[in-house]
Amino acid sequence: MRFSSIRTTAGDTLAVRLEDGLHDLRAIDPSLPDGVGALVAGGPDLMARAGQAAKDATAASRLDEASLSYRPLIERPGKIICIGRNYAAHAREGGAEPLAYPDVFMRSASSLVAHGEPLVRPRASDKFDYEGELVFVVGRKARHVRAADAYGIIAGYSLFNEGSLRDYQRKATQWTMGKNFDGTGAFGPDLVTPDELPEGADGLRLTTVLNGQVMQDGNTHDFIFPVARVIEILTEAMTLEPGDVVVTGTPAGVGYARNPPVFMKPGDAVEVTIEKVGTLRNTVRDEA
Known part of the structure; x- marks a missing residue:
């Protein structure tokens, strides 16, 4: 469904x-x-x-x-947990080798916008980057879950465009500020139940298209930490609850790593597509 x-x-x-x-x-x-x-x-x-x-x-x-x-698929999740540098090629384009343990950070509900709504480039920065990502939504309360049992806690999958302000992301050792400007994270349009997808949403092509040009072209099979392993890692530390959202990381091709860099600007149109999941479409506007 x-x-x-x-x-x-x-x-x-x-x-x-x-x-x-x-x-x-x-x-x-x-x-x-x-x-x-x-x-x-x-x-x-x-x-x-x-x-x-x-x-x-x-x-x-x-x-x-x-x-x-x-509306944003889930408007006020209890937790929005993001996995950073979960594709080896993306880690390397940013100057890092693949990690043995994932970067984990959080987003706030006020950063969310819906499918079809404009992403907001803030007044503070013009270094507004796109990141197409697969999302899974937690359907059952879970703690200390083994990878072998992980898929049973998932209610469904969706799409995310994790708009990131790259200069603010790098102002400190933590990424929180660059990932949490209001209206910078698009989420939706559908929750796709697991029975419609391969187990763990594995092997699905992910593309991000900016103004008609393919910028990212990856595959979820290339996760360093697949969905089941992410659940195992997270539930070692915290209880996942129904409605929690986990954003699984972005493939190579982001704007800041290009020469010259490419950042989103007002009037741009961006689409994140994952095969069998759907397409998330947004335009970009400046903060009022």
Whole structure:
């Protein structure tokens, strides 16, 4: 299944993407929540109810996609955990050898924007870089999970464009400031349940296209730390909870490593595509 958090003229709702388009699940079952965050927090039984409702979709439940907008897939995750330098080629283009233990840092909910919404280049910097990434969303509370058991905690997968302010990322030894400017991280459009993808979302091509030019072209098979290993590492330290978001790292081809560097600017259009997962599209604007 493919679930989305949608805003319509009638209010917020939970949608499912079927072959003929998006359908309003609350029009079919009004007891369902109004977004993916609450759906995932409700656990596997609620996810199953939403899947059952999708089977009852009709023309009456189909949404007019021209008159709706997306919300960030999960608007206020408990945690947004990011894995840095998880592709060897990306580590090397930044001047580092592949790591034996991943860089782990956090993003805030205020940094999120939705599919179709503009990314915000802040007043403070014009070094605004793109990073196409695979996301997984946690569906079950988990601590001390072995890699062999890890896939059972995943509710689904999605896409992220982790806009990074490279000069602020490097002002200190920690990356937090450069990764948390408001409106710099695009998230969505759909939560794709694991049954629709290879185990661990392995072997999927990932591209980032800026103004029609392919800038990143990688494959999730090239993770240094695959999804199961990431879960094992994270749950050694912390409890993962339903609705937590884990952003798994970006492949080579980022803007700062190019000669000359390429940074996003107002009016740009950027698309992150992962095969079988979908495409995340955004434009760029300056901070008001």
